[in-house]
Amino acid sequence: MAKQGRREFLTRAAAAGLGLVAASRSERVFGAKSGLKVARLETLRADRFTYVKVHTDGGVTGIGELHPASNTSGTVVTPIAAVKYCEEYLIGQDPTHIERHWQHMFRRNIFRGGSDAMAAVGAIDMALWDIAGKLAALPVHKLLGGPTREKVRLYVHVGGNSPEEVADQARRRVEQGFTAVRLYPLGDREKFADMSYQGIAHLAELYVAAVRKAVGPEVDVMIDVVCLLTPAEAIAVGKALAPYGLYFFEDPIEPDNIDALAHVAANLPMPVATGERLYTIYQFREVLNKNAAAYLRPDLCLAGGITGSKKIAALAEASYVGLVPHNPLSCVLTAACVQLCAAIHNLAIQEYPGDELEKPKRDLVKEPLKLEGGYLIVPQKPGLGVELNEEAFNHYPPVPYQRRAIVGRDGALRDY
Numbered sequence: 001m002a003k004q005g006r007r008e009f010l011t012r013a014a015a016a017g018l019g020l021v022a023a024s025r026s027e028r029v030f031g032a033k034s035g036l037k038v039a040r041l042e043t044l045r046a047d048r049f050t051y052v053k054v055h056t057d058g059g060v061t062g063i064g065e066l067h068p069a070s071n072t073s074g075t076v077v078t079p080i081a082a083v084k085y086c087e088e089y090l091i092g093q094d095p096t097h098i099e100r101h102w103q104h105m106f107r108r109n110i111f112r113g114g115s116d117a118m119a120a121v122g123a124i125d126m127a128l129w130d131i132a133g134k135l136a137a138l139p140v141h142k143l144l145g146g147p148t149r150e151k152v153r154l155y156v157h158v159g160g161n162s163p164e165e166v167a168d169q170a171r172r173r174v175e176q177g178f179t180a181v182r183l184y185p186l187g188d189r190e191k192f193a194d195m196s197y198q199g200i201a202h203l204a205e206l207y208v209a210a211v212r213k214a215v216g217p218e219v220d221v222m223i224d225v226v227c228l229l230t231p232a233e234a235i236a237v238g239k240a241l242a243p244y245g246l247y248f249f250e251d252p253i254e255p256d257n258i259d260a261l262a263h264v265a266a267n268l269p270m271p272v273a274t275g276e277r278l279y280t281i282y283q284f285r286e287v288l289n290k291n292a293a294a295y296l297r298p299d300l301c302l303a304g305g306i307t308g309s310k311k312i313a314a315l316a317e318a319s320y321v322g323l324v325p326h327n328p329l330s331c332v333l334t335a336a337c338v339q340l341c342a343a344i345h346n347l348a349i350q351e352y353p354g355d356e357l358e359k360p361k362r363d364l365v366k367e368p369l370k371l372e373g374g375y376l377i378v379p380q381k382p383g384l385g386v387e388l389n390e391e392a393f394n395h396y397p398p399v400p401y402q403r404r405a406i407v408g409r410d411g412a413l414r415d416y
Contacts, residue, residue, distance in 0.1 A: 018256050031162065036060060036135075038095050041087040041124070043080050043388065045398040047360045049330045050076050051388060052083055052123040056095055060134055063388055064126030065332040067301035068401040069115035073375035073416055075400045082120035095131045102307045118279040125305025126336045126384065133383035140336075140384060144343035152341045152373040154352035155180035155222060157246075161188075170221075171214040177373025179351055180220035180247065181212055185237075192206035192228065193408035200233055201240040212244045220349075224250035227277070228406070228415055232263050238268035247349075248295050248324075250271040254415070258283075262292040271295060275312075275328035279303050284312045288319045295348055297354070300336050313344045322348030331355045331365040335379070337388040338369060342378040352376070363392040 019248055035058075042053040043066065050066040069079045088107050093101060105121045106112060133140045141147055156178045160166040170181045185207035186192050186200065195203070202383050204223070223246060229237065234252035241249075250273040252264050265272040271294035278284055279302045287293050296316045298309045323346055325337045334355050341347045355361050355368045362368050366387045370377040379385030406414035 007087055008346060011209055011272075036095055036131075038090045038093050041083055041090065043083055044177065044388070044393060045076070046364055046393040047396040048399055048401045049334060049360075049364065050080070050309040050398075052120075052127055053388070054090075054095065054124065054127040056131065059152050060095075060131055062095070062127035062134070062383065062404070063133075063332055064123035064128030064130070064305065064336070065301055065329050065385075066123040067115070067299065067329070068301065069119040071116075072401055073403045073405075078116040078396075079119040083115045083123065085117075086120050086124055095128050096135065098125065098128045098307060099222060101128060101303065102123075103243045106304065113280045113283075115277075115279060115302060118304060118308075122299075122301045122303065123309065124303040125307050126300065126332070129306050129336075129339070130383040137382050139342075139378070139380055139382065140306065140339040141378060144306070144339070145379060147342045148345055149342055149347070151372065151377050152338050152347070152350045153180070154178060154374050154376060155182050155220065155349050156352050156354060156374075157181075158183050163207045166207055167210035167214035170211045170219075174215050174219055177375075179218075179374045180221045180222070182212065182217060182224055182250070183207060184226065184350075185223050186228065189404055189406055193406045193412075193414040197236065200229070201236045204368070205240045208244050208246070210239050211398060217245070220247040221245070222247040222250060222273070225252060226415075227251045227254045229253055231260050234264050235267045238264075238270060242269040246270040250274065250297070251267045251276065258286050258292050261287070262290040265294075273297050273324055275299075276302075276328075279316035281308065281315060282312050285315055286316060288321060293321065295322045295324045297324050297326045297351075300340065301329065301333055302326075306336055306340050309340055310344065313340070313346060317344070317346040322346050324348050325350055327351040327353060328363045329353070331386055332384065332388070333375070335369055335384040338376050339377060339384060350376070360392065360396040363389060364396070365389055 036056045039055045039057045044051045052064045052066050054062045066079050068076045109117050129140045155172050158166050158169040158181045166183050185204040187203050248271045253275045273295035274293045275297035298312045300309050303309050327337050341350050355372050366389045383396050403416045
């Protein structure tokens with residue numbers, strides 16, 4: 001390779017955050033493709049899932065998953081519009097200048113942040129990293145500094161209509177090799193709004209006691225109440241569950257008042273995990289500064305993709321706080337999470353929504369990541385490690401992403 005060509009390659013590699021890829025690989029890392037430009041962005045929908053596909057003028061494409069964001073109860077409209085807004089900037093740009101594009105997409109919004117804008121940034125960022133990995137013929141985690149682990153420990157959701165049903169599902173998941181389970185301990189969502197103060201804590205204990213008995217002391221158990229409780233209710237529930245050794249208590253109260261969350265965390269006998277409804281490093285910094293959580297839960301789809309979430313992981317590492325990436329969607333987000341998890345030190349555990357079992361998730365990609373017991377094997381394929389199966393999209397028409405409102409007998413709204 002001529003000196004000028006080698007210098008150009010190294011410049012492009014550094015701009016993309018790839019580090020100094022070995023010179024012997026340089027021909028096939030970018031080579032003739034070093035002049036690629038973003039040609040267009042495409043959104044694809046199937047069932048309740050939405051994806052962004054970044055096309056380049058050289059035929060190389062990347063994929064990311066788009067969070068419904070403010071349209072979590074309804075049709076995904078606003079995040080798709082935000083993708084179109086980002087497309088205005090990206091057309092004609094070199095797709096490998098990932099950090100530069102991240103900063104432009106974030107700061108081009110004068111009113112920065114917001115779930116819809118950050119959902120677009122997150123999906124596009126995943127797709128750009130996917131392209132960079134394909135150009136480098138490397139998995140994304142190797143572009144982020146190389147692996148810190150070969151597999152990623154998972155926790156899996158367990159549910160049912162009674163404590164006994166939830167406990168039975170937990171037992172079966174442990175038999176499959178999972179070493180951590182998470183449950184929602186408040187019973188029927190529709191009935192929750194009219195439960196008494198004491199009844200909430202009592203019901204939560206019934207569920208957690210049943211699951212702990214079913215899985216034994218060596219399996220980690222965590223709960224998520226989806227931000228439904230008041231600070232007083234959350235503290236009461238936490239104290240009732242103290243004997244059961246919870247790994248964490250997720251989102252005990254609404255996420256808007258970090259001072260209130262810090263008060264709850266200081267009065268609970270187990271660690272707090274939070275962050276799935278936050279989307280900027282500044283919000284996560286406030287959580288850390290106020291000791292409001294022992295585990296941060298950035299959603300890569302909302303917190304700026306792989307680029308933004310790696311920044312959050314670094315902030316958390318400096319505070320001795322573990323990362324538990326939020327993962328409520330499908331196999332593309334799972335793959336992005338695993339690439340990040342493989343490249344950071346302070347991973348605690350990864351949420352896993354059952355990609356290997358659930359249709360249409362497993363059908364919408366050509367092959368999901370390999371599950372081995374309670375772990376996902378870090379993939380070695382270029383890019384994110386998964387590809388969309390677009391033929392399957394024809395069998396799963398788009399549907400709104402609906403959440404049920406919680407309304408009491410008096411007509412008052414509790415939360416979604």
